[in-house]
Amino acid sequence: MVNKLHHSSNCADCNCKASIFKNLSPFEISLINSSRFKVSYKAGEIIFKQGTPSPYFVCVTSGLAKIYIEGYGKNLILALIKPVDYIFGPGIYVDNRHYYSASAVEDCQACLVDVNIFKKLIRENADFAEEFIKRVSLQSIFNFDQVISLTQKQMHGRIADVLFYLSDKIYCQNPFELTISRQDLADLSGMSKESAIRILKEFKEEGILTLAGNALEILNPKQLRQISETG
Amino acid sequence: MVNKLHHSSNCADCNCKASIFKNLSPFEISLINSSRFKVSYKAGEIIFKQGTPSPYFVCVTSGLAKIYIEGYGKNLILALIKPVDYIFGPGIYVDNRHYYSASAVEDCQACLVDVNIFKKLIRENADFAEEFIKRVSLQSIFNFDQVISLTQKQMHGRIADVLFYLSDKIYCQNPFELTISRQDLADLSGMSKESAIRILKEFKEEGILTLAGNALEILNPKQLRQISETG
DNA sequence: TACATAAATTGATATAAAACAATTTTTCCG
């Protein structure tokens, strides 16, 4: 999806703003704008760290980021965050701490907004609150699918799931340029980096996909779907 | 925890009501009461089924229930539900469908409340909405810990986690009567029933716990904690 | 453009856990 994003100096004019804000009035938008920090991150940089305080709501306006739990010597990537989407950790309503980390996969830009402004708007605008709860619910549902994939499918099924996620939800095209590393692919599918590489090679050898460097094309989505569904 | 629960014929008088309702006015409580169905379930009965519509918010007032995802030939138990707690699936705000099933582990009773009443109260009572979002957030955090346990720990660590969950959060005592089946223990810790039984046996042989029938006592919580923490 | 470093890949071995089958114990119902 070649979507030329351009940024404005304020939220009202910005056509990068996340669709969650569609229910906000111009005044409410100006409240957000008044507390907004616009920041750039280079690929590899940490946006926030698990365990640290979470005073900001993060809106990714360009590039690609990942949110991941730092577990027992390895990471589990919960999701990739593409523009324009936001990161709102559950710690905001619990104890103001981050329960996962976020970092830039590609160079990206983000707007950071004071969470208290956000919570105030949730309290005062019922449509906004409902939209927010809906999105939290969608995230839960996505996580359910993810945990079932991780715990009940074998490696081929898990890689198939991740390839569809990347093609349909992140890059939104086929073929696509795989901008995440092999390690990140492994961290998304809950396996070692070597295993992930081996499965990709097998899929290539079986003609399910092509992979040259980072250029990947799914050639046989039907077969890949079958692999996804049988685990 | 020997907590003698008794039921009243209405929500206002009921001292079984879930603490999430503490922010509701008597009038709001009466709205809930006006749409309440009180139902009994025998052990093993389905409370609701994954994939079906979800018109009710379920408040478990006695007994024990489980919520679980029916995956690829096996179940993954997300949580046990003890009194007084409620079950509010994410499908309520997405498409009115259940994304997991619930069933009674022990004989239990539940009050079913029209979700539209619930959503109306969320729209109209900002304190109630905030409390609700906080609890959804706590569930997310719990699920994060669960998925890390399931994907990054070996079986001993996972059983240790589940034993602490049962002792600290469900039965709230040590020793306790293990009222869930071996299969359920396995479904909570993402392993086969035979593996779960073997690990319990090993912990018994190592003096970490005693287990006679369903009477279980954790003898060495420090060592069990270490097993949990190292995976 | 060359070189150093990082990432990707490949090969071989070890370990963790599932699967399968059989036996024993417990529970529940008539």
Next chain:
DNA sequence: CGGAAAAATTGTTTTATATCAATTTATGTA
């Protein structure tokens, strides 16, 4: 109380995946 069915347990084999090490390829910087 007895018997059938279900649950729990045990033993053995198979399968899935990680781990470890070495090699090759790609990237980035000087």
